[in-house]
Amino acid sequence: xxxxxxxxxxxxxxxxxxxxxxxxxxxxxxxxxxxxxxxxxxxxxxxxxxxxxxxxxxxxxxxxxxxxxxxxxxxxxxxxxxxxxxxxxxxxxxxxxxxxxxxxxxxxxxxxxxxxxxxxxxxxxxxxxxxxxxxxxxxxxxxxxxxxxxxxxxxxxxxxxxxxxxxxxxxxxxxxxxxxxxxxxxxxxxxxxxxxxxxxxxxxxxxxxxxxxxxxx
Amino acid sequence: xxxxxxxxxxxxxxxxxxxxxxxxxxxxxxxxxxxxxxxxxxxxxxxxxxxxxxxxxxxxxxxxxxxxxxxxxxxxxxxxxxxxxxxxxxxxxxxxxxxxxxxxxxxxxxxxxxxxxxxxxxxxxxxxxxxxxxxxxxxxxxxxxxxxxxxxxxxxxxxxxxxxxxxxxxxxxxxxxxxxxxxxxxxxxxxxxxxxxxxxxxxxxxxxxxxxxxxxxxxxxxxxxxxxxxxxxxxxxxxxxxxxxxxxxxxxxxxxxxxxxxxxxxxxxxxxxxxxxxxxxxxxxxxxxxxxxxxxxxxxxxxxxxxxxxxxxxxxxxxxxxxxxxxxxxxxxxxxxxxxxxxxxxxxxxxxxxxxxxxxxxxxxxxxxxxxxxxxxxxxxxxxxxxxxxxxxxxxxxxxxxxxxxxxxxxxxxxxxxxxxxxxxxxxxxxxxxxxxxxxxxxxxxxxxxxxxxxxxxxxxxxxxxxxxxxxxxxxxxxxxxxxxxxxxxxxxxx
Numbered sequence: 070x071x072x073x074x075x076x077x078x079x080x081x082x083x084x085x086x087x088x089x090x091x092x093x094x095x096x097x098x099x100x101x102x103x104x105x106x107x108x109x110x111x112x113x114x115x116x117x118x119x120x121x122x123x124x125x126x127x128x129x130x131x132x133x134x135x136x137x138x139x140x141x142x143x144x145x146x147x148x149x150x151x152x153x154x155x156x157x158x159x160x161x162x163x164x165x166x167x168x169x170x171x172x173x174x175x176x177x178x179x180x181x182x183x184x185x186x187x188x189x190x191x192x193x194x195x196x197x198x199x200x201x202x203x204x205x206x207x208x209x210x211x212x213x214x215x216x217x218x219x220x221x222x223x224x225x226x227x228x229x230x231x232x233x234x235x236x237x238x239x240x241x242x243x244x245x246x247x248x249x250x251x252x253x254x255x256x257x258x259x260x261x262x263x264x265x266x267x268x269x270x271x272x273x274x275x276x277x278x279x280x281x282x283x284x285x286x
Numbered sequence: 287x288x289x290x291x292x293x294x295x296x297x298x299x300x301x302x303x304x305x306x307x308x309x310x311x312x313x314x315x316x317x318x319x320x321x322x323x324x325x326x327x328x329x330x331x332x333x334x335x336x337x338x339x340x341x342x343x344x345x346x347x348x349x350x351x352x353x354x355x356x357x358x359x360x361x362x363x364x365x366x367x368x369x370x371x372x373x374x375x376x377x378x379x380x381x382x383x384x385x386x387x388x389x390x391x392x393x394x395x396x397x398x399x400x401x402x403x404x405x406x407x408x409x410x411x412x413x414x415x416x417x418x419x420x421x422x423x424x425x426x427x428x429x430x431x432x433x434x435x436x437x438x439x440x441x442x443x444x445x446x447x448x449x450x451x452x453x454x455x456x457x458x459x460x461x462x463x464x465x466x467x468x469x470x471x472x473x474x475x476x477x478x479x480x481x482x483x484x485x486x487x488x489x490x491x492x493x494x495x496x497x498x499x500x501x502x503x504x505x506x507x508x509x510x511x512x513x514x515x516x517x518x519x520x521x522x523x524x525x526x527x528x529x530x531x532x533x534x535x536x537x538x539x540x541x542x543x544x545x546x547x548x549x550x551x552x553x554x555x556x557x558x559x560x561x562x563x564x565x566x567x568x569x570x571x572x573x574x575x576x577x578x579x580x581x582x583x584x585x586x587x588x589x590x591x592x593x594x595x596x597x598x599x600x601x602x603x604x605x606x607x608x609x610x611x612x613x614x615x616x617x618x619x620x621x622x623x624x625x626x627x628x629x630x631x632x633x634x635x636x637x638x639x640x641x642x643x644x645x646x647x648x649x650x651x652x653x654x655x656x657x658x659x660x661x662x663x664x665x666x667x668x669x670x671x672x673x674x675x676x677x678x679x680x681x682x683x684x685x686x687x688x689x690x691x692x693x694x695x696x697x698x699x700x701x702x703x704x705x706x707x708x709x710x711x712x713x714x715x716x717x718x719x720x721x722x723x724x725x726x727x728x729x730x731x732x733x734x735x736x737x738x739x740x741x742x743x744x745x746x747x748x749x750x751x752x753x754x755x756x757x758x759x760x761x762x763x764x765x766x767x768x769x770x771x772x773x774x775x776x777x778x779x780x781x
Contacts, residue, residue, distance in 0.1 A: 199688020
């Protein structure tokens with residue numbers, strides 16, 4: 070090949086094609102997506118999804134900063150494709166609209182740990198989350214998740230008695246007499262974020278499976 | 287064809303040895319490359335050592351989660367992206383740029399233009415990257431895969447890269463050799479593609495983030511193309527240069543080279559969204575990427591046939607030339623990782639291996655088996671020529687090769703298999719999740735061992751290089767290329 074200009078144009082046009090196809094086109098198709106509007110049983114208007122606020126929003130920052138995404142996905146694959154739904158990771162597959170307000174969108178590419186799309190629904194107990202973050206072996210023996218002791222404070226029990234939010238640690242995990250482990254702000258925010266993760270909302274493009282009439286509640 | 291055969295012959299060792307002016311030009315080019323190329327390469331290799339250390343920490347943590355657990359900055363979710371970014375932007379990119387600069391000068395037949403400019407670019411690149419990696423460790427990672435470096439450091443990298451690209455275009459314009467050899471097509475493409483990718487990703491993901499899953503589309507368009515349109519072309523350019531160079535015969539087929547290049551340019555850049563199979567994206571986006579991934583059979587088999595036929599009858603030379611050995615292993619890994627990648631992009635296969643350690647094995651077969659090995663091979667050729675010093679230890683070269691080769695095999699083969707088993711278990715909802723985790727442990731421990739072998743290889747290589755550089759300050763000794771090249775090609779000394 071001799072022609073520099075031809076080569077140059079070929080190089081630019083090939084990349085331009087996928088830039089249009091896989092960057093611009095998705096932006097055109099999905100960039101204008103809006104929340105779903107529905108009315109609940111009381112007749113009030115409900116928007117889904119909603120932007121996170123307060124502690125849950127701060128917790129999302131910790132989730133990003135600590136790199137949780139490298140082991141936990143946040144996407145439920147469709148029924149019949151993998152075991153996501155049978156494992157109870159979600160009632161329906163996730164769709165583009167579910168991620169409207171995620172900053173950044175952390176779909177994840179690894180399931181060294183389980184999917185967290187609906188962890189807020191599957192495990193709403195903050196106490197469980199605190200114990201799990203402090204040392205995953207407490208709640209999930211054999212897990213390879215690292216402990217996050219730096220999200221907690223080990224402190225002497227004050228004159229007013231043990232703090233109400235101190236972790237209940239026993240056996241091999243117990244701390245010395247007169248000491249307690251309490252979650253720092255970062256742990257509280259992270260847990261609020263995890264508890265905010267839920268997608269079991271009926272959407273026109275992804276309806277929840279109908280509960281059979283008369284099925285046990 | 288006359289022009290091309292002329293170029294091919296110009297690339298042959300024999301042609302130059304009887305033309306002293308050409309030989310003097312090559313020596314001048316090599317000498318002019320010394321500072322900037324060495325600067326990029328040495329920084330790249332130092333980042334490789336750092337990246338290997340981070341990799342080992344991350345790998346150990348995956349089977350022994352209590353390891354170094356009390357330090358926040360060393361938690362798995364930070365060490366892993368720190369590893370990825372040091373090896374991608376520190377080692378692979380800088381070493382790749384070093385090799386690219388040298389190849390551009392050689393193939394354009396011009397001595398290094400403005401070496402100071404390129405060295406400044408390298409300095410800025412290292413500053414930007416250091417800031418970025420420290421940023422990741424202290425918690426500023428973006429958690430966007432392949433783009434974790436925080437927003438405040440990426441403009442420094444982009445500026446530095448712009449200097450390199452401007453340099454490359456100037457060199458290209460000043461070329462004395464009008465015919466463009468296949469390596470130059472790939473290099474020019476890589477140099478023009480990368481800034482487009484990087485700028486798009488930075489603007490749409492970090493500076494003015496797009497909403498929702500459009501981020502995922504941009505993310506994987508970018509991340510896959512960093513491999514396909516940045517590292518792959520540089521790696522292929524080096525293979526196309528060094529195989530003919532070392533064995534002393536032209537590339538098997540010019541037409542296969544053309545077909546391989548343009549089919550790669552057409553199809554590779556559409557592959558990225560196969561990373562989102564099963565994900566919350568419109569089906570057409572994923573399907574189009576799967577189709578493009580399967581079309582990659584064309585460039586991959588074309589290039590494989592072309593390289594294999596060039597090597598045909600010359601495999602005996604693998605014994606003598608470390609360059610050839612590393613480059614040929616790299617070329618084989620390119621074929622293997624591409625075929626594996628095509629399989630991974632199929633829905634039925636992806637259903638099993640997506641989200642497993644199989645993907646990690648695949649990424650290492652590509653970036654390490656293909657790209658890093660080709661870079662090592664290239665450096666074994668380039669460094670003695672630009673420093674006018676021979677590699678001091680043959681033993682260290684052997685150690686480097688075998689440690690990396692065995693480490694690579696022990697990394698990729700078992701972890702690919704382990705990943706498939708992990709995926710099958712995970713898709714069977716009757717297997718409790720913690721049982722799935724337990725099943726991965728033996729493979730992950732083996733991976734740590736493989737990583738130690740790779741680390742040993744890197745230390746051997748860097749040790750040999752330090753030893754060689756120490757000799758730069760000693761009295762000049764005529765290089766003894768015979769040690770490395772075998773007696774037949776010893777005549778190319780200094781070329």
